[in-house]
Amino acid sequence: LPTVIVSAPVPPDLRAAIEAACRIVDVPTGQRLDEAVSAADRAVARGVLCTVRTPVDAATLEALPAVAVVSNFAVGYDNIDVPRATKGGVLVCNTPGVLDRAVADLTMGFVICLARDMVEGDAYVRRGAWLRGPAPLTSDLAGKTLGLLGMGRIGRMVARRAQAFDMRVIYHNRNRDTASEEEGLAAYRTRDELLAESDFLSVHVPLSAETRGSVGMREFEAMKPSAYLINTARGPVVDEAALIQALREGHIAGAGLDVMEREPLDPASPLCALSNVVLQAHAGSATVETRRAMMELAVTNLLDALGGRQPLAMVNPAVRDGMGAAH
Ligand code: 8YV
Numbered sequence: 202l203p204t205v206i207v208s209a210p211v212p213p214d215l216r217a218a219i220e221a222a223c224r225i226v227d228v229p230t231g232q233r234l235d236e237a238v239s240a241a242d243r244a245v246a247r248g249v250l251c252t253v254r255t256p257v258d259a260a261t262l263e264a265l266p267a268v269a270v271v272s273n274f275a276v277g278y279d280n281i282d283v284p285r286a287t288k289g290g291v292l293v294c295n296t297p298g299v300l301d302r303a304v305a306d307l308t309m310g311f312v313i314c315l316a317r318d319m320v321e322g323d324a325y326v327r328r329g330a331w332l333r334g335p336a337p338l339t340s341d342l343a344g345k346t347l348g349l350l351g352m353g354r355i356g357r358m359v360a361r362r363a364q365a366f367d368m369r370v371i372y373h374n375r376n377r378d379t380a381s382e383e384e385g386l387a388a389y390r391t392r393d394e395l396l397a398e399s400d401f402l403s404v405h406v407p408l409s410a411e412t413r414g415s416v417g418m419r420e421f422e423a424m425k426p427s428a429y430l431i432n433t434a435r436g437p438v439v440d441e442a443a444l445i446q447a448l449r450e451g452h453i454a455g456a457g458l459d460v461m462e463r464e465p466l467d468p469a470s471p472l473c474a475l476s477n478v479v480l481q482a483h484a485g486s487a488t489v490e491t492r493r494a495m496m497e498l499a500v501t502n503l504l505d506a507l508g509g510r511q512p513l514a515m516v517n518p519a520v521r522d523g524m525g526a527a528h
Pocket residue numbers: 252253254274275276277278300483485486
């Protein structure tokens with residue numbers, strides 16, 4: 202049986218499905234595979250099933266000479282050196298599609314929380330302030346502009362939800378999404394127009410060399426002082442030091458963050474001391490239903506690749522094409 206390294210929370214029934222075809226080597230989530238796995242297991246490992254907390258960098262790939270597939274339990278794959286994997290003939294798989302709604306739901310949760318000041322509203326009731334009078338008024342969503350930085354599967358799902366709240370939806374993306382424009386889902390803006398017009402700016406781009414730190418002080422200065430930043434994508438897309446400064450100096454009104462530069466977030470972070478910030482623990486996809494669907498897809502991808510079948514979701518399908526040509 203082929204050996205697979207598993208560094209992800211696989212439920213018993215799906216684990217049994219893997220065990221029917223493979224020998225499993227378990228590694229605690231977050232540990233480096235080149236350090237946590239024995240040399241003997243590394244030498245024979247054909248597959249890896251991991252989370253975004255497992256770095257699969259050049260050193261890891263080098264330490265796994267027999268690996269044919271890395272199946273990521275995530276849609277994002279910034280933890281994996283994909284060019285390196287492709288060069289080494291390693292297929293990389295991910296879980297697109299099945300988490301779009303959950304992430305979009307959490308994004309709208311931030312919009313509502315920020316507009317209606319729900320975290321403060323909760324504290325207001327609990328500390329008895331309500332007994333002395335009503336809480337301050339907040340703001341409508343209707344008529345406000347939601348700006349989507351990135352218009353992929355998740356951005357489009359957010360746009361659909363925002364439409365139902367009667368928001369104006371605009372987007373900026375590397376490539377125009379003419380289908381969404383024709384559907385009336387969102388109107389295209391240049392990046393600068395998007396920054397200037399948004400009441401809520403929500404980030405939906407992957408983390409890459411181009412996007413790392415791409416939302417920084419220049420962007421916050423271009424935004425309305427009344428605007429909110431929402432990030433359910435990847436922390437390092439935002440320059441966190443600049444964000445903290447912008448929040449302190451009032452360049453923007455607040456932020457809703459599901460992701461941070463370093464996770465888990467240290468409660469000593471200045472972000473935790475800012476009352477105009479709402480935080481979540483990288484929970485966009487963290488529902489029972491969505492995590493189940495993601496794991497089913499990740500396990501299917503792994504077993505399909507090892508069984509010589511075409512996986513449903515491949516990041517570098519050229520590797521598979523290459524395999525086909527070689528056979
Ligand atoms: C995490 C995510 O993968 O899909 C992604 O890109 O960031 C999340 O869904 C989740 O924490 C499971 O590892």
